Amino acid sequence: MAENTAAKWEGRVSEALQGATADQIWPMLKDFFNFHKWFPTLANCYGLSGTNGEVGCVRFCSGFSIPSTDGSDSVVSWSKERLVAVDDERRRIRYEIVDSNIGFKSYVSTIEVVEGGDGGVIEWSFVVEAVEGLKLEDLVKKFETGLKSMARRMEVAVQ
DSSP states (O other), rough: OOOOOOOOEEEEEEEEOOOOOOOHHHHHHHHHGGGGTTTTTTEEEEEESSSSTTTTOOOEEESSSSSOOTOOOOOOOEEEEEEEEETTTTEEEEEEEEESSSSSSOOOOEEEEEEEEEEEEEEEEEEOOOOOTTHHHHHHHHHHHHHHHHHHHHHHHHH
């Protein structure tokens, strides 16, 4: 019996919200099929199956945040992602990538918004098998940059 020995990467980033509460931001995070409205490098995000925001629904996302595995910068990166958990009380979603051209295997991510600071704090964590051609610190930096921009967009939306 073969044993899975692939290295796992774990990352966590957070961003404080200014003038927006966790309760105001939660509906935007739960809107699983419309993540492109908030995340800066996603050109598209739409539902493929299921009901938006309900466990089991699947979305398609595409953009340029992570290079495709074919090595070409001109190819749009894409992923199909399944919502695996929703916790309204804790304002948390968890999703997994079920197919992609970005080299992610066994990717699971959790996004939650909690009370803290002057408003709320968005926390985003992930676990993924090591990705060939990427460094963990570069991947975390992409999440940090994206989350910062996402938080600013969400703050503007609630003003």
